Amino acid sequence: MGGFIEAFHEGGIWMYLILVLGVFSVSIFLERVVYLFGKASVDKDRFLANVQRAILAGDLNSAVNYCSERSAPLTNIVRQGLIAVMNKGKEDEVQTAMDVASLREVPLIERRTSFLPLFANIATLLGLLATIVAMINAFKSVAAVDPSQKATMLSGAISEAMFGTAGGLIVAIPSLLAYAFLASKTQRILDDIHEVSVATLNLILQNREKFSK
Numbered sequence: 001m002g003g004f005i006e007a008f009h010e011g012g013i014w015m016y017l018i019l020v021l022g023v024f025s026v027s028i029f030l031e032r033v034v035y036l037f038g039k040a041s042v043d044k045d046r047f048l049a050n051v052q053r054a055i056l057a058g059d060l061n062s063a064v065n066y067c068s069e070r071s072a073p074l075t076n077i078v079r080q081g082l083i084a085v086m087n088k089g090k091e092d093e094v095q096t097a098m099d100v101a102s103l104r105e106v107p108l109i110e111r112r113t114s115f116l117p118l119f120a121n122i123a124t125l126l127g128l129l130a131t132i133v134a135m136i137n138a139f140k141s142v143a144a145v146d147p148s149q150k151a152t153m154l155s156g157a158i159s160e161a162m163f164g165t166a167g168g169l170i171v172a173i174p175s176l177l178a179y180a181f182l183a184s185k186t187q188r189i190l191d192d193i194h195e196v197s198v199a200t201l202n203l204i205l206q207n208r209e210k211f212s213k
Contacts, residue, residue, distance in 0.1 A: 014130035095201065127167050
């Protein structure tokens with residue numbers, strides 16, 4: 001542990017910048033996990049079955065209330081479409097209401113995730129820069145020492161310099177894996193929203209006569 005801390009300090013200010021990026025990456029990952037797997041996560045099949053049951057029964061109030069029980073992007077979008085139907089909106093007005101809700105909800109799903117690959121790239125470049133700077137300083141230092149000590153001193157300096165690259169990769173690799181993990185979950189949520197929205201809209205249009213009574 002002491003050797004790691006010493007190598008960290010040898011990397012200079014670059015290592016602190018890499019550490020900051022690592023902290024930001026972890027913070028974003030944890031926040032996105034809580035949101036995507038918590039608030040934004042909805043059992044698509046169960047939700048769709050309950051909404052369809054209410055629509056087929058002609059009970060839009062029950063469908064809206066069910067959507068309101070939990071605030072999630074999927075439920076909020078469908079609720080806006082149902083409210084538009086309750087307000088006697090035409091087909092294009094119902095679609096517009098759902099589209100407007102999507103424009104508001106989708107950015108919340110995709111928010112901040114794109115910073116992870118950015119931080120990964122910056123961490124890698126900072127690690128490389130830390131190594132290059134350390135190597136330059138090492139070669140400058142060995143130029144003024146006794147020739148018999150150059151090999152030993154240079155090998156030690158190179159070993160310390162490589163910690164810069166290692167530090168950057170330690171942050172970059174988990175950040176990219178975290179991005180892939182979150183991007184997969186984000187895409188699944190967006191696919192569910194599209195599927196449920198289309199299915200709900202089609203069902204509403206097919207049973208429109210039940211709501212005009």
